[in-house]
Amino acid sequence: MAERRVECQWKRDVCEQLKVRDRVQRHAFEEIIHQYTRLLEKSDLQTVLSERYQTDKYESPRPHDGAGSDSSRSDALQQEMAQMRIRHQEELTELHKKRGELAQNVIDLNNQIQQKDKEIQSNEAKMLEHQQQISTLEGDCRELRNTLQELERANQTLKDEYDALQITFSALEEKLRKTTDDNQELVSRWMAEKAQEANKLNAENEKDTRRRQAKLQKDLADAAKEPLPIESVTDIEVLAEDSSKGGGGGETSPHRTLSRTPSKKPSQAPPGGLLDSISNIFGRRHANSLTSPSENMETPAGACAEVRVPTTALHVFDAHDGEVNAVKFSPGSRLLATGGMDRRVKLWEVVAGRCEAKGALTGSNAGITSIDFDSAGSYLLAASNDFASRIWTVDDYRLRHTLTGHSGKVLAARFLLDNARIVSGSYDRTLKLWDLKSKVCMKTVFAGSSCNDIVCTEQCVMSGHFDKRVRFWDIRSESIVQELELMGRVTSLDLNHDRTELLTCSRDDLLKIIDLRTAAVRQTFSAQGFKCGADWTRVTFSPDGSYVAAGSADGALYVWNVLTGKVDRTLDRNHNSAINAVSWSPSGVYVASVEKGSRAILWSDM
Numbered sequence: 001m002a003e004r005r006v007e008c009q010w011k012r013d014v015c016e017q018l019k020v021r022d023r024v025q026r027h028a029f030e031e032i033i034h035q036y037t038r039l040l041e042k043s044d045l046q047t048v049l050s051e052r053y054q055t056d057k058y059e060s061p062r063p064h065d066g067a068g069s070d071s072s073r074s075d076a077l078q079q080e081m082a083q084m085r086i087r088h089q090e091e092l093t094e095l096h097k098k099r100g101e102l103a104q105n106v107i108d109l110n111n112q113i114q115q116k117d118k119e120i121q122s123n124e125a126k127m128l129e130h131q132q133q134i135s136t137l138e139g140d141c142r143e144l145r146n147t148l149q150e151l152e153r154a155n156q157t158l159k160d161e162y163d164a165l166q167i168t169f170s171a172l173e174e175k176l177r178k179t180t181d182d183n184q185e186l187v188s189r190w191m192a193e194k195a196q197e198a199n200k201l202n203a204e205n206e207k208d209t210r211r212r213q214a215k216l217q218k219d220l221a222d223a224a225k226e227p228l229p230i231e232s233v234t235d236i237e238v239l240a241e242d243s244s245k246g247g248g249g250g251e252t253s254p255h256r257t258l259s260r261t262p263s264k265k266p267s268q269a270p271p272g273g274l275l276d277s278i279s280n281i282f283g284r285r286h287a288n289s290l291t292s293p294s295e296n297m298e299t300p301a302g303a304c305a306e307v308r309v310p311t312t313a314l315h316v317f318d319a320h321d322g323e324v325n326a327v328k329f330s331p332g333s334r335l336l337a338t339g340g341m342d343r344r345v346k347l348w349e350v351v352a353g354r355c356e357a358k359g360a361l362t363g364s365n366a367g368i369t370s371i372d373f374d375s376a377g378s379y380l381l382a383a384s385n386d387f388a389s390r391i392w393t394v395d396d397y398r399l400r401h402t403l404t405g406h407s408g409k410v411l412a413a414r415f416l417l418d419n420a421r422i423v424s425g426s427y428d429r430t431l432k433l434w435d436l437k438s439k440v441c442m443k444t445v446f447a448g449s450s451c452n453d454i455v456c457t458e459q460c461v462m463s464g465h466f467d468k469r470v471r472f473w474d475i476r477s478e479s480i481v482q483e484l485e486l487m488g489r490v491t492s493l494d495l496n497h498d499r500t501e502l503l504t505c506s507r508d509d510l511l512k513i514i515d516l517r518t519a520a521v522r523q524t525f526s527a528q529g530f531k532c533g534a535d536w537t538r539v540t541f542s543p544d545g546s547y548v549a550a551g552s553a554d555g556a557l558y559v560w561n562v563l564t565g566k567v568d569r570t571l572d573r574n575h576n577s578a579i580n581a582v583s584w585s586p587s588g589v590y591v592a593s594v595e596k597g598s599r600a601i602l603w604s605d606m
Contacts, residue, residue, distance in 0.1 A: 025113055032109075036102045043095045046088050161428070164407060307542045307588035309559055310549075310603030313574045314353040314590075317600055319346060324594035325536065326382075326581050328371040333587035335394070337380060338600055339368025345382050347394070350590060355602055361392045363399040369536060370412045370453075374419045381422060383410035389424050391436070403434050405441050411536060412454040412463075416475075423461050425451025431463060433475060447471060452535055455493045455502070462502060464490030466535070470504060470514070482519050486512065492538045496545035503548060505539040507532050511550060513562070525560045527567045533578030533596070543588045551579020551593050557603065574601055 320340030328337050336348040336355055343364045348355035366385035373380055379400070383389045389410050391401040408428030415422050421442070422434045427450045433443040449467035456462070460481070461473040466489050472481040488508030495502060501522070502514040509532050511525040525548060533553030540549050547568065548560045555575030561568040577596040584591050591603040 046092050307544050308605040310591045311605045313601050314604050315355050315602040318598045319600035320598050323596050325369050326371040327583045327592045327594045329583050329585040330373050330377040332377050333585040337371050339371050341367035359397045372414050374415045381413050383413040385409040389413040411452050414454045414456050416456050417458045423454055425454045425463055452491055453493045455495050457499050464493045491535050494541050496541045503541050527558050530558050538581035540582050540584045542584050543586050549582045551582050553578040
């Protein structure tokens with residue numbers, strides 16, 4: 001049917017083109033054809049008259065010999081007819097000549113028409129080609145306009161950032177100047193007060209010295225009147241020596257008492273115990289936090305004995321009021337932390353395959369984007385969209401530190417292995433290294449692209465960025481050690497237990513394992529139906545590094561076997577929307593997943 005429709009359309013197009021050509025060309029030659037037709041009619045009329053004359057000639061009666069007048073009239077008539085025939089013959093010849101010329105003109109005009117048709121076809125082909133070129137150039141022009149707009153937006157963004165940084169710099173410079181002036185003023189006042197106190201002290205010491213000298217002279221006079229034992233004399237000598245020292249130096253306290261017994265040196269304080277040797281890396285903690293470490297700290301879990309591949313949704317519950325962005329197990333696998341767009345971090349205690357609400361950590365002014373525990377499980381670090389990172393203590397849910405300084409939402413924050421520093425990555429394309437003892441930013445590194453996730457080793461920070469690159473940073477030198485470009489925007493990073501392999505997830509719907517010893521991609525995972533749902537989709541290694549778990553945009557949980565490189569399990573029909581993050585408990589028993597809705601699921605093989 002389609003071929004018939006195409007054929008009929010082609011015929012109609014040809015017919016329409018012929019009609020158009022007929023209307024265009026008929027008007028030009030209509031007058032010539034009309035004149036030619038009139039000449040043909042005149043020629044036909046002359047032919048008919050000639051034939052009729054011949055017929056009348058042969059049919060007319062012959063004249064009598066005696067009729068002279070009739071004979072002369074007949075001769076005259078014949079002469080006239082002969083002349084007429086000659087004229088008609090000449091006219092006929094002339095008409096035939098014109099007819100031939102007109103026929104030749106018609107042939108020439110037909111040839112010109114054919115040539116014009118060819119020129120029209122050629123022009124139409126050129127017009128079609130030019131129209132295609134115009135379409136291509138218009139597309140290129142649109143692309144160039146879009147590129148120009150993007151560059152203008154990027155330029156405007158950089159300009160705004162520069163203006164904001166300039167304003168911030170000016171404000172900080174003004175603040176520094178004021179602080180310096182205040183400091184100098186305070187130092188001057190302190191020195192003046194110190195000088196006044198010293199003068200007062202010197203005056204009091206002089207008075208006390210004079211008073212003691214007078215008293216000593218009186219005692220010596222009284223002692224000279226009666227004999228004294230040796231011990232008393234010794235004491236007097238000691239007192240005299242002490243008084244001479246005090247009077248000469250002017251540093252003896254006016255309230256010092258005189259003793260006749262030998263003075264003993266104060267005993268030194270014993271060295272501090274085990275609790276004093278443990279430095280508080282997060283500043284001053286609650287007094288009860290040092291009395292019983294077992295009550296406030298989880299025992300860090302090492303490599304698990306056995307990893308259980310999840311098969312069943314043990315507990316499905318609503319974790320937050322809105323989208324849930326982050327999920328993380330504590331090092332001891334006893335607690336589960338979730339963070340959502342309701343600006344809260346919630347703690348859940350995992351008991352017998354269920355998550356029981358334990359408490360909520362508040363203080364953030366925007367949605368939570370990332371969660372991390374320290375190695376002891378005592379502190380929780382969360383990044384948020386209000387340009388800040390915050391640290392809470394897990395035992396009393398108190399907010400300890402708020403780290404501000406980014407000019408964009410903070411998408412990831414991680415503890416370093418020493419637990420005394422953290423690294424944060426932001427949408428403002430910078431990474432910041434924070435010292436928790438001094439609570440200040442030690443270093444700021446411009447990465448050139450929005451940072452979506454971070455993982456850390458002892459001296460190396462690995463960051464995944466919007467520009468499809470994974471960057472390896474040396475903390476000591478603030479420089480990029482190496483870059484690795486993937487095929488899509490990097491959404492998540494995770495290290496195995498030995499910290500020798502790096503797991504990445506990107507928006508090209510691929511998971512890759514990078515060997516950190518060679519900085520090369522060792523393995524790639526994909527699956528039919530798996531699709532990365534967002535720029536902050538988090539994936540995870542199993543505790544022993546044998547499996548990889550990730551959530552898809554269709555709400556399915558995929559588990560790959562690292563040894564075979566194939567999908568081991570696909571768990572679906574439990575989440576109603578795209579999975580944002582997945583966390584595998586350090587014990588290897590549970591897997592937790594959260595979604596763009598409010599739902600969280602605890603998985604296991606039970």
